[in-house]
Amino acid sequence: MKIAVLGHPNSWYLRDLQRAKQERHEQLELSAVAFTQISTCVEPANNASVFLSNTHDLATYDAVLVRTMPPGSLEQVIFRMNALAMLQYSNDGPSQFIPPIVLNSPRAIEIAVDKYLSLALLRQNNISVPRTHICQQADAALHAYEQLGPDVVVKPLFGGEGRGITRVSDPALALRAFKMIEQLGGVIYQQEFIAHEGFDIRILVIGDNTFGIRRVNPxxxxxxxxxGARAEPFDASSELVQLARRAANVVQAKIAGVDILIAPDGTPTVLEVNAVPGWKGLAAATGKDIAQEILTFTIAQIADHRRKS
Structure with missing residues (x-):
């Protein structure tokens, strides 16, 4: 069984997956593949697409596990997602050839990486989310700020791990930030700030299994x-587990990190859904072997995919 891991070959996550692989008794091959190395060709003679990454023919793998989504130009990002989407329907090889599964699917990654789209779909499915306004012009954003404020959080539309997030509680500073984003050709994404007690909840969803932590930063x-926050083990209630599963399902992610904040009125509010979630801090806090959970789930998905093909 062969699994390609889209990620940096020296990443902690690949090393952890390799460590977990060594502890298993079945034959399993893990190969690191970089997004930037993916290339394809369309052969009219046999109506086939070939997917290559250096010496790796991705179409010969049983699964492709997406572990990173590196930045790139609009063309590069669209090509990478489309290549992964077409890989799932590759018909190269003999008639019994079964294309690999991609975890998470390109569509799940596209939804989750776009904070506006994922949040809108969550709200459409009656999941509580923060009040959020998205604008392209600074003047419109200032008007939205007056409705959301005086305390808002400004985030980049794409990105994670807290990068580029700013809290603004002054109209003049808000307008300055909005103008800068507009000048850079960005989208102005702002949310109401929800007061909390110095922690939120991350629930990692892997198929039917869930693992929870509190992320505390006083x-x-x-x-x-x-x-700089620290992770603490957290025994999530059935209500929170169900909420996390619903949120992951909305973005079509089988593996997802769901960030939840308990609002002052007690309402669990979903902040974001990450379709390429990390697990280093969660594994350390819970003592769970998350890499083994990922491999077990991926292998089960491969078997299910083969039965249905």
Missing amino acids: DDWRTNLSL
């Missing part, structure tokens, strides 16, 4: 582990 309103 020194900063941001609770990202990458920004």
Whole structure:
């Protein structure tokens, strides 16, 4: 069984997956593949697309596990997603050839990476989310700020781990930030700030299994582990587990990190859904072997895919 891992070959996550692989008794091959190395060709003679990454023919793998979504130009990002989408329907090879599964699917990644689209779909499915306004012009954003404010969080439309997030509570500073984003050709994405007690909840969904932590940061309103928060094991209620599963299902992700904040009125509010979630801090806090959980789930998905093909 062969699994290609789209990610940096020296990443902690690949090393953890390789470690987990060594502890299993079945034959399993893991290969690191970089997004930037993907190339394809369309052969009219046999109506086939070939997907290559250096010496790796991705179409010969049983699964492609997406572990990163690197930045790139609009053309590069669209090509990468379309290549992954077409890989699932590759018909190269003999008649019994079964194309690989991609986890998460390109569509799930597209939805989750776009904060506006994912949040809108969550709200459409009656999941509580923060009040959010998205604008392209600074003047419109200032009007939205007056409705959301005086305390808002400005985020980049794409990106994670707390990068580029700013909290603004002054109209003049807000307008300055909005003008800068407009000048850079960005989209102005702002949310109401929801007061909290210095922590939020991350629930990792892997198929039917869930694992929870509290991300605690008494020194900063941001609770990202990458920004200094600490992870604590958290026994999520059935209500929160069901909420996380619903949120993952909305973005079509089988593996997802769902960030939840308990609002002052007690309402669980979904902040974001990550379709390429990390697990280093969660594994350390819970003592769970998340890499093994990922491999077990991926292997089960391969078997299910083969039965249906």
